[in-house]
Amino acid sequence: MNAAPALIGYAAVVGTLAPKVMLGSLWPQRSPVLAIGVWFALAVTFSLSLSLAALNVANPDAHLHGLLYSCRAVLGLGSSADSALAQAGVALCVVLVTAHLAGFAFHAVRARVARGGHRDVLEKVGRRSVHLDATVVEHAVPAAYCLPGRRPRIVVSTGAVDLLSGTELGAVIEHERAHILGRHHLILSGSHAFAWVFPGVPLARHVREQVPLLLEMAADDRALRRFPRGTLAAAMFAMASGEAPQGALAAGGRTVLVRLKRILGPARGAHPALRCAVGAGAVIAPLLPVLLVCPVGLG
Amino acid sequence: MRRLGELEAEIMDCLWKWGRPATVREVVDDINAHRPAAYTTVMTVATILYNKGWLTREKQGQAWLYTPVRSREAYSAALMEDALAASEDRSAALVHFVEGMTDDEVSALREALRSTGRGL
Numbered sequence: 001m002n003a004a005p006a007l008i009g010y011a012a013v014v015g016t017l018a019p020k021v022m023l024g025s026l027w028p029q030r031s032p033v034l035a036i037g038v039w040f041a042l043a044v045t046f047s048l049s050l051s052l053a054a055l056n057v058a059n060p061d062a063h064l065h066g067l068l069y070s071c072r073a074v075l076g077l078g079s080s081a082d083s084a085l086a087q088a089g090v091a092l093c094v095v096l097v098t099a100h101l102a103g104f105a106f107h108a109v110r111a112r113v114a115r116g117g118h119r120d121v122l123e124k125v126g127r128r129s130v131h132l133d134a135t136v137v138e139h140a141v142p143a144a145y146c147l148p149g150r151r152p153r154i155v156v157s158t159g160a161v162d163l164l165s166g167t168e169l170g171a172v173i174e175h176e177r178a179h180i181l182g183r184h185h186l187i188l189s190g191s192h193a194f195a196w197v198f199p200g201v202p203l204a205r206h207v208r209e210q211v212p213l214l215l216e217m218a219a220d221d222r223a224l225r226r227f228p229r230g231t232l233a234a235a236m237f238a239m240a241s242g243e244a245p246q247g248a249l250a251a252g253g254r255t256v257l258v259r260l261k262r263i264l265g266p267a268r269g270a271h272p273a274l275r276c277a278v279g280a281g282a283v284i285a286p287l288l289p290v291l292l293v294c295p296v297g298l299g
Numbered sequence: 300m301r302r303l304g305e306l307e308a309e310i311m312d313c314l315w316k317w318g319r320p321a322t323v324r325e326v327v328d329d330i331n332a333h334r335p336a337a338y339t340t341v342m343t344v345a346t347i348l349y350n351k352g353w354l355t356r357e358k359q360g361q362a363w364l365y366t367p368v369r370s371r372e373a374y375s376a377a378l379m380e381d382a383l384a385a386s387e388d389r390s391a392a393l394v395h396f397v398e399g400m401t402d403d404e405v406s407a408l409r410e411a412l413r414s415t416g417r418g419l
Binding site for chain 2: 139240
Protein backbone atom coordinates (compact mmCIF):
# COMPACT_ATOMS: atom_id res chain seq x y z
CA MET A 1 0.00 0.00 0.00
CA ASN A 2 1.29 3.43 -0.87
CA ALA A 3 0.37 5.74 1.99
CA ALA A 4 1.88 8.90 0.47
CA PRO A 5 -1.41 10.35 -0.94
CA ALA A 6 -3.18 9.78 2.39
CA LEU A 7 -0.30 11.42 4.30
CA ILE A 8 -0.24 14.42 1.98
CA GLY A 9 -4.02 14.74 2.28
CA TYR A 10 -3.74 14.61 6.06
CA ALA A 11 -1.01 17.28 6.00
CA ALA A 12 -3.23 19.46 3.81
CA VAL A 13 -6.13 19.18 6.27
CA VAL A 14 -3.86 19.94 9.24
CA GLY A 15 -2.18 22.79 7.35
CA THR A 16 -5.36 24.56 6.23
CA LEU A 17 -8.52 23.42 8.04
CA ALA A 18 -7.15 22.84 11.56
CA PRO A 19 -6.07 26.51 12.03
CA LYS A 20 -9.58 27.63 11.04
CA VAL A 21 -11.10 25.36 13.68
CA MET A 22 -8.61 26.67 16.26
CA LEU A 23 -9.28 30.33 15.40
CA GLY A 24 -13.04 29.72 15.55
CA SER A 25 -12.91 28.16 19.02
CA LEU A 26 -13.27 30.00 22.30
CA TRP A 27 -11.31 27.63 24.50
CA PRO A 28 -7.76 28.66 23.36
CA GLN A 29 -8.18 32.02 25.11
CA ARG A 30 -9.37 30.30 28.27
CA SER A 31 -6.54 27.76 28.33
CA PRO A 32 -3.65 29.51 26.56
CA VAL A 33 -0.99 27.01 27.65
CA LEU A 34 -3.00 24.08 26.31
CA ALA A 35 -3.63 26.04 23.10
CA ILE A 36 0.11 26.60 22.60
CA GLY A 37 0.57 22.84 23.04
CA VAL A 38 -2.09 22.15 20.40
CA TRP A 39 -0.56 24.63 17.91
CA PHE A 40 2.80 22.90 18.28
CA ALA A 41 1.17 19.46 18.05
CA LEU A 42 -0.38 20.57 14.76
CA ALA A 43 3.00 21.84 13.59
CA VAL A 44 4.65 18.51 14.45
CA THR A 45 1.82 16.60 12.76
CA PHE A 46 2.20 18.66 9.61
CA SER A 47 5.99 18.23 9.41
CA LEU A 48 5.83 14.55 10.31
CA SER A 49 3.16 13.79 7.70
CA LEU A 50 5.19 15.43 4.96
CA SER A 51 8.42 13.73 6.06
CA LEU A 52 6.76 10.32 6.17
CA ALA A 53 5.09 10.94 2.81
CA ALA A 54 8.51 11.70 1.34
CA LEU A 55 9.95 8.52 2.84
CA ASN A 56 6.96 6.56 1.61
CA VAL A 57 7.60 7.70 -1.92
CA ALA A 58 11.13 6.43 -1.46
CA ASN A 59 9.92 3.00 -0.36
CA PRO A 60 6.18 2.51 -1.05
CA ASP A 61 5.76 -1.07 0.16
CA ALA A 62 7.45 -0.73 3.49
CA HIS A 63 6.11 0.14 6.90
CA LEU A 64 8.21 2.10 9.37
CA HIS A 65 10.94 -0.53 9.69
CA GLY A 66 11.40 -0.48 5.95
CA LEU A 67 11.56 3.29 5.99
CA LEU A 68 14.34 3.21 8.54
CA TYR A 69 16.02 0.70 6.29
CA SER A 70 15.87 3.07 3.34
CA CYS A 71 17.33 5.84 5.50
CA ARG A 72 20.25 3.56 6.29
CA ALA A 73 20.57 2.80 2.61
CA VAL A 74 20.95 6.44 1.73
CA LEU A 75 23.50 6.92 4.46
CA GLY A 76 25.48 4.09 2.88
CA LEU A 77 24.97 1.66 5.73
CA GLY A 78 22.95 -0.87 3.73
CA SER A 79 22.18 -1.64 0.11
CA SER A 80 21.76 1.52 -1.91
CA ALA A 81 18.32 2.96 -2.65
CA ASP A 82 17.39 1.86 -6.13
CA SER A 83 15.68 4.73 -7.92
CA ALA A 84 16.18 8.45 -8.28
CA LEU A 85 12.65 8.96 -6.92
CA ALA A 86 13.49 6.97 -3.80
CA GLN A 87 16.61 9.00 -3.20
CA ALA A 88 14.72 12.25 -3.74
CA GLY A 89 12.12 11.16 -1.17
CA VAL A 90 14.70 10.42 1.49
CA ALA A 91 16.60 13.59 0.65
CA LEU A 92 13.42 15.66 1.07
CA CYS A 93 12.82 14.09 4.47
CA VAL A 94 16.38 14.89 5.58
CA VAL A 95 16.03 18.45 4.27
CA LEU A 96 12.79 18.95 6.25
CA VAL A 97 14.30 17.74 9.52
CA THR A 98 17.46 19.79 9.00
CA ALA A 99 15.49 22.91 8.09
CA HIS A 100 13.55 22.74 11.36
CA LEU A 101 16.69 22.42 13.44
CA ALA A 102 18.53 25.10 11.48
CA GLY A 103 15.52 27.44 11.63
CA PHE A 104 15.27 27.10 15.38
CA ALA A 105 19.00 27.63 15.86
CA PHE A 106 18.98 30.64 13.53
CA HIS A 107 16.09 32.38 15.29
CA ALA A 108 17.30 31.56 18.79
CA VAL A 109 20.82 32.83 18.03
CA ARG A 110 19.59 35.97 16.25
CA ALA A 111 17.41 36.92 19.22
CA ARG A 112 20.26 36.16 21.59
CA VAL A 113 22.69 38.38 19.70
CA ALA A 114 20.13 41.20 19.70
CA ARG A 115 19.73 40.80 23.47
CA GLY A 116 23.49 40.66 24.06
CA GLY A 117 24.20 44.17 22.77
CA HIS A 118 21.17 45.52 24.58
CA ARG A 119 22.19 43.87 27.86
CA ASP A 120 25.70 45.34 27.62
CA VAL A 121 24.32 48.89 27.62
CA LEU A 122 21.59 48.07 30.14
CA GLU A 123 24.09 46.85 32.73
CA LYS A 124 25.85 50.22 32.76
CA VAL A 125 22.87 52.53 32.34
CA GLY A 126 20.21 50.75 34.40
CA ARG A 127 19.93 50.81 38.17
CA ARG A 128 19.08 47.53 39.89
CA SER A 129 16.15 47.92 42.25
CA VAL A 130 16.11 45.24 44.95
CA HIS A 131 12.71 46.51 46.05
CA LEU A 132 11.17 45.97 42.59
CA ASP A 133 13.38 43.02 41.62
CA ALA A 134 13.92 44.81 38.29
CA THR A 135 16.33 47.14 36.46
CA VAL A 136 15.14 50.75 36.22
CA VAL A 137 16.18 52.90 33.27
CA GLU A 138 15.88 56.69 33.29
CA HIS A 139 13.39 57.41 30.49
CA ALA A 140 10.14 59.34 30.30
CA VAL A 141 8.26 56.94 27.98
CA PRO A 142 6.55 54.19 30.02
CA ALA A 143 8.04 50.83 29.04
CA ALA A 144 8.34 47.37 30.57
CA TYR A 145 9.95 44.33 29.00
CA CYS A 146 12.16 41.40 29.82
CA LEU A 147 15.50 40.13 28.60
CA PRO A 148 15.18 36.35 28.86
CA GLY A 149 17.95 33.78 28.74
CA ARG A 150 20.86 33.34 31.08
CA ARG A 151 21.10 36.21 33.59
CA PRO A 152 17.53 37.34 32.83
CA ARG A 153 16.51 40.95 33.49
CA ILE A 154 13.18 42.66 33.90
CA VAL A 155 13.40 46.27 32.71
CA VAL A 156 11.07 49.14 33.58
CA SER A 157 11.50 52.79 32.61
CA THR A 158 11.12 55.58 35.16
CA GLY A 159 8.15 56.66 33.02
CA ALA A 160 6.42 53.38 33.90
CA VAL A 161 7.35 53.69 37.59
CA ASP A 162 5.84 57.21 37.68
CA LEU A 163 2.74 56.19 35.73
CA LEU A 164 1.74 53.07 37.66
CA SER A 165 0.73 52.53 41.28
CA GLY A 166 2.79 50.16 43.43
CA THR A 167 0.53 47.14 42.92
CA GLU A 168 0.09 47.86 39.21
CA LEU A 169 3.85 47.87 38.80
CA GLY A 170 3.99 44.63 40.78
CA ALA A 171 1.49 43.03 38.39
CA VAL A 172 3.53 44.14 35.34
CA ILE A 173 6.74 42.74 36.83
CA GLU A 174 4.99 39.47 37.74
CA HIS A 175 3.82 39.22 34.11
CA GLU A 176 7.39 39.67 32.85
CA ARG A 177 8.67 37.16 35.40
CA ALA A 178 6.23 34.60 33.94
CA HIS A 179 7.88 35.06 30.52
CA ILE A 180 11.30 34.40 32.03
CA LEU A 181 10.31 31.43 34.20
CA GLY A 182 8.33 29.86 31.34
CA ARG A 183 11.27 30.19 28.89
CA HIS A 184 8.83 31.85 26.52
CA HIS A 185 11.64 33.11 24.28
CA LEU A 186 12.46 29.53 23.25
CA ILE A 187 8.80 28.83 22.44
CA LEU A 188 8.79 32.00 20.31
CA SER A 189 11.92 30.84 18.48
CA GLY A 190 10.20 27.51 17.82
CA SER A 191 7.16 29.20 16.29
CA HIS A 192 9.39 31.46 14.18
CA ALA A 193 11.35 28.44 12.97
CA PHE A 194 8.21 26.58 11.87
CA ALA A 195 6.91 29.64 10.00
CA TRP A 196 10.33 30.03 8.39
CA VAL A 197 10.39 26.43 7.09
CA PHE A 198 6.85 26.60 5.63
CA PRO A 199 6.30 30.15 4.35
CA GLY A 200 2.82 30.58 2.89
CA VAL A 201 1.27 27.60 4.68
CA PRO A 202 -1.78 28.88 6.65
CA LEU A 203 -0.91 26.75 9.70
CA ALA A 204 2.61 28.23 9.85
CA ARG A 205 1.31 31.78 9.51
CA HIS A 206 -1.23 31.28 12.29
CA VAL A 207 1.29 29.58 14.60
CA ARG A 208 3.54 32.60 14.08
CA GLU A 209 0.71 35.01 14.96
CA GLN A 210 -1.15 33.10 17.67
CA VAL A 211 1.68 31.75 19.80
CA PRO A 212 3.01 35.20 20.87
CA LEU A 213 -0.50 36.31 21.83
CA LEU A 214 -1.17 33.09 23.76
CA LEU A 215 2.16 33.50 25.58
CA GLU A 216 1.06 36.98 26.67
CA MET A 217 -2.21 35.49 27.93
CA ALA A 218 -0.34 32.77 29.82
CA ALA A 219 1.82 35.45 31.47
CA ASP A 220 -1.30 37.48 32.29
CA ASP A 221 -2.80 34.41 33.98
CA ARG A 222 0.28 33.99 36.12
CA ALA A 223 0.18 37.64 37.19
CA LEU A 224 -3.50 37.16 38.09
CA ARG A 225 -2.56 34.48 40.61
CA ARG A 226 -1.08 37.22 42.80
CA PHE A 227 -2.85 40.40 41.66
CA PRO A 228 -6.52 41.31 41.16
CA ARG A 229 -7.89 41.51 37.62
CA GLY A 230 -8.68 45.21 37.92
CA THR A 231 -5.05 45.99 38.85
CA LEU A 232 -3.58 44.18 35.85
CA ALA A 233 -6.22 45.69 33.53
CA ALA A 234 -5.52 49.21 34.81
CA ALA A 235 -1.76 48.71 34.35
CA MET A 236 -2.31 47.38 30.84
CA PHE A 237 -4.50 50.31 29.85
CA ALA A 238 -2.15 52.90 31.34
CA MET A 239 0.90 51.42 29.66
CA ALA A 240 -0.72 50.87 26.27
CA SER A 241 -2.24 54.34 26.04
CA GLY A 242 0.73 56.09 27.63
CA GLU A 243 3.46 55.07 25.20
CA ALA A 244 3.89 58.34 23.39
CA PRO A 245 5.36 57.93 19.89
CA GLN A 246 2.60 57.29 17.36
CA GLY A 247 3.09 55.33 14.18
CA ALA A 248 6.17 53.29 14.87
CA LEU A 249 4.43 51.56 17.76
CA ALA A 250 0.94 51.38 16.33
CA ALA A 251 1.03 47.62 15.79
CA GLY A 252 -0.13 45.35 18.56
CA GLY A 253 -2.83 47.52 20.08
CA ARG A 254 -5.47 45.07 18.93
CA THR A 255 -3.84 42.29 20.96
CA VAL A 256 -3.95 44.46 24.08
CA LEU A 257 -7.68 44.88 23.52
CA VAL A 258 -8.12 41.10 23.22
CA ARG A 259 -6.09 40.52 26.39
CA LEU A 260 -7.92 43.20 28.31
CA LYS A 261 -11.38 41.94 27.35
CA ARG A 262 -10.25 38.47 28.32
CA ILE A 263 -9.03 39.57 31.76
CA LEU A 264 -12.21 41.49 32.49
CA GLY A 265 -14.62 38.99 30.90
CA PRO A 266 -16.58 36.58 33.08
CA ALA A 267 -15.56 33.26 31.50
CA ARG A 268 -12.45 31.84 33.07
CA GLY A 269 -10.83 28.46 32.35
CA ALA A 270 -12.03 25.84 29.88
CA HIS A 271 -14.12 22.91 31.14
CA PRO A 272 -11.91 20.03 32.40
CA ALA A 273 -13.63 17.54 30.07
CA LEU A 274 -12.94 19.79 27.09
CA ARG A 275 -9.33 20.19 28.20
CA CYS A 276 -8.91 16.39 28.41
CA ALA A 277 -10.46 15.89 24.97
CA VAL A 278 -8.29 18.57 23.38
CA GLY A 279 -5.18 17.25 25.11
CA ALA A 280 -5.91 13.71 23.88
CA GLY A 281 -6.45 15.05 20.36
CA ALA A 282 -3.12 16.86 20.50
CA VAL A 283 -1.37 13.59 21.39
CA ILE A 284 -3.22 11.48 18.81
CA ALA A 285 -2.86 13.90 15.86
CA PRO A 286 0.92 13.41 15.41
CA LEU A 287 0.57 9.64 16.00
CA LEU A 288 -1.92 9.13 13.15
CA PRO A 289 0.59 9.48 10.29
CA VAL A 290 2.95 7.09 12.06
CA LEU A 291 0.16 4.51 12.47
CA LEU A 292 -0.79 5.00 8.83
CA VAL A 293 2.73 4.13 7.70
CA CYS A 294 3.24 1.36 10.19
CA PRO A 295 -0.14 -0.38 10.63
CA VAL A 296 -0.49 -2.20 13.91
CA GLY A 297 -0.38 -5.95 13.37
CA LEU A 298 1.59 -5.80 10.14
CA GLY A 299 4.90 -5.43 11.96
CA MET B 300 34.78 36.95 41.65
CA ARG B 301 32.70 39.79 40.28
CA ARG B 302 31.84 39.83 36.63
CA LEU B 303 33.47 42.28 34.23
CA GLY B 304 30.08 43.90 33.50
CA GLU B 305 29.57 44.86 37.14
CA LEU B 306 32.93 46.61 37.43
CA GLU B 307 32.31 48.38 34.12
CA ALA B 308 29.00 49.60 35.50
CA GLU B 309 30.65 50.81 38.73
CA ILE B 310 33.28 52.80 36.84
CA MET B 311 30.71 54.41 34.55
CA ASP B 312 28.55 55.15 37.57
CA CYS B 313 31.37 57.04 39.32
CA LEU B 314 32.21 59.13 36.28
CA TRP B 315 28.57 59.98 35.53
CA LYS B 316 28.00 60.83 39.20
CA TRP B 317 30.93 63.23 39.34
CA GLY B 318 30.33 64.79 35.93
CA ARG B 319 34.03 65.62 35.46
CA PRO B 320 37.15 63.83 34.17
CA ALA B 321 38.72 61.53 36.75
CA THR B 322 41.74 59.25 37.19
CA VAL B 323 41.68 55.52 37.87
CA ARG B 324 43.04 56.27 41.36
CA GLU B 325 39.96 58.37 42.22
CA VAL B 326 37.63 55.64 40.96
CA VAL B 327 39.50 52.94 42.93
CA ASP B 328 39.28 55.04 46.10
CA ASP B 329 35.54 55.50 45.60
CA ILE B 330 34.94 51.76 45.10
CA ASN B 331 37.24 50.93 48.04
CA ALA B 332 34.96 52.95 50.30
CA HIS B 333 32.49 50.05 50.25
CA ARG B 334 34.50 47.07 48.96
CA PRO B 335 38.08 46.17 48.07
CA ALA B 336 39.14 46.50 44.41
CA ALA B 337 42.66 46.24 42.99
CA TYR B 338 44.08 49.26 41.17
CA THR B 339 45.34 47.16 38.27
CA THR B 340 41.93 45.52 37.79
CA VAL B 341 40.14 48.86 37.65
CA MET B 342 42.80 50.24 35.29
CA THR B 343 42.36 47.23 32.97
CA VAL B 344 38.59 47.60 32.91
CA ALA B 345 38.85 51.37 32.31
CA THR B 346 41.06 50.60 29.30
CA ILE B 347 38.46 48.08 28.08
CA LEU B 348 35.77 50.79 28.36
CA TYR B 349 38.04 53.18 26.45
CA ASN B 350 38.53 50.58 23.69
CA LYS B 351 34.78 49.88 23.56
CA GLY B 352 34.15 53.59 22.99
CA TRP B 353 32.45 54.34 26.32
CA LEU B 354 35.28 56.55 27.66
CA THR B 355 37.70 59.08 26.22
CA ARG B 356 41.00 59.83 27.97
CA GLU B 357 43.77 62.38 27.99
CA LYS B 358 47.14 62.32 29.69
CA GLN B 359 47.63 64.52 32.75
CA GLY B 360 51.16 64.14 34.06
CA GLN B 361 51.66 60.40 34.63
CA ALA B 362 47.97 59.44 34.84
CA TRP B 363 45.11 59.20 32.36
CA LEU B 364 42.03 61.34 32.94
CA TYR B 365 38.87 59.48 31.85
CA THR B 366 35.60 61.07 30.67
CA PRO B 367 32.35 59.34 29.53
CA VAL B 368 31.75 59.81 25.79
CA ARG B 369 28.01 60.33 26.29
CA SER B 370 25.80 61.12 29.26
CA ARG B 371 23.83 58.46 31.08
CA GLU B 372 20.60 60.04 29.76
CA ALA B 373 21.82 59.80 26.16
CA TYR B 374 22.60 56.09 26.57
CA SER B 375 19.25 55.51 28.32
CA ALA B 376 17.37 57.20 25.49
CA ALA B 377 19.20 55.13 22.86
CA LEU B 378 18.58 51.96 24.86
CA MET B 379 14.85 52.61 25.14
CA GLU B 380 14.65 53.55 21.47
CA ASP B 381 16.23 50.18 20.71
CA ALA B 382 13.83 48.38 23.06
CA LEU B 383 10.73 50.10 21.70
CA ALA B 384 11.66 49.62 18.03
CA ALA B 385 8.97 47.37 16.56
CA SER B 386 11.34 45.42 14.32
CA GLU B 387 11.13 41.74 13.55
CA ASP B 388 14.08 40.46 15.57
CA ARG B 389 13.32 42.80 18.50
CA SER B 390 9.92 41.18 18.97
CA ALA B 391 11.63 37.86 19.61
CA ALA B 392 14.49 39.23 21.67
CA LEU B 393 12.63 41.49 24.08
CA VAL B 394 9.17 40.53 25.21
CA HIS B 395 7.16 43.65 25.96
CA PHE B 396 4.37 44.00 28.47
CA VAL B 397 2.22 45.86 25.92
CA GLU B 398 2.76 47.46 22.54
CA GLY B 399 1.78 51.06 21.95
CA MET B 400 -1.61 51.87 20.46
CA THR B 401 -3.27 54.30 18.07
CA ASP B 402 -5.92 56.75 19.28
CA ASP B 403 -8.70 54.57 17.81
CA GLU B 404 -7.40 51.55 19.66
CA VAL B 405 -7.23 53.50 22.91
CA SER B 406 -10.87 54.56 22.60
CA ALA B 407 -11.90 50.96 21.80
CA LEU B 408 -10.03 49.90 24.92
CA ARG B 409 -11.71 52.58 27.03
CA GLU B 410 -15.08 51.43 25.68
CA ALA B 411 -14.28 47.83 26.65
CA LEU B 412 -13.43 48.94 30.18
CA ARG B 413 -16.56 51.03 30.46
CA SER B 414 -18.81 48.16 29.32
CA THR B 415 -17.47 45.99 32.12
CA GLY B 416 -18.15 48.70 34.67
CA ARG B 417 -14.50 49.35 35.43
CA GLY B 418 -14.14 52.79 33.93
CA LEU B 419 -10.67 54.27 34.02
